[in-house]
Amino acid sequence: MTVLYKLETFEGPLDLLLHLIDKAEIDIQDIPVSEITEQYMEYLQTMQELELEVTSEFLVMAATLLSIKSKLLLPKPPVIDFEDFEYYDEEEYDPRAELVERLIEYRKIKSIASQLMDMESERSLIFTKEPDDLAPFAPSQEDNPIMGLHASDLIAAFRKALGKAARRTSYARVTRDEISVKDRIRDVSEALQRTGKGGRLRFSSLLNDTMVRHEIVATFLAILELMKMKAILCYQEKLFDDIVMEWRGADITDGLQESEINY
DSSP: OOOOBOOOSOSSHHHHHHHHHHHHTOOTTSOOHHHHHHHHHHHHHHHHHTTBOOOHHHHHHHHHHHHHHHHHHSOOOOOOOOTTOOOOOTTTOOTTHHHHHHHHHHHHHHHHHHHHHHHHHHHHTOOOOOOOOOGGGSOOOOOOTTTTOOHHHHHHHHHHHHHHHHHHHOOOOOOOOSOOHHHHHHHHHHHHHTTOTTOEEEGGGGOOTTOOHHHHHHHHHHHHHHHHTTSEEEEOSSTTOOOEEEEOOGGGGGGGTTOOOOO
């Protein structure tokens, strides 16, 4: 069984030529084609002996080197000078020029590729991670409740608080009403009796400026009770006008003393 080995040292014929030139420490602009060609052919022979696969690119470069070597070995033709005739000057022509230009460009590309490989190697040692949202773990800062306020605003708020506190501590004295509805019934009936049967009084005549609210309410309730007892008749001459009270008769006056009104 035949085992074939693929050479990984050189990536192509130009790579091999650069290796031979650097190893011999010669100027790439002045390549000794004869010496380099011999070393190149020896390398191809070694590859064949080791049963390594020789690609067509290596064979094409070998043919190119042999062609350049043969051109350099051939004698130069004499220079023929004809008037109005453009001729080729062999002194200015170098068969190695195209190969040298290719080697220089390849060396530049190889140098850039080496730099990129070094950058890749350095970058492979760095491990990155997408940034996480750490906002939920950040300490929450409460808004300042007095932000934007001035000293005058604080003084006004303090005075308002003091006013509320003073009202909370104030108290009122509740006194018992000194007049009852039953007493007012007696007062109203006596006032109407003095007018005689069929006499009339207006509700406003029973009130005065010195009366307080509970006395006015008691007077109004007394009129309602007298209407309920049918002792008086109340009406208004027009809407929202003063209430007019008319006495119905003296015979009902005796029943006022026996009334069950206790408020």
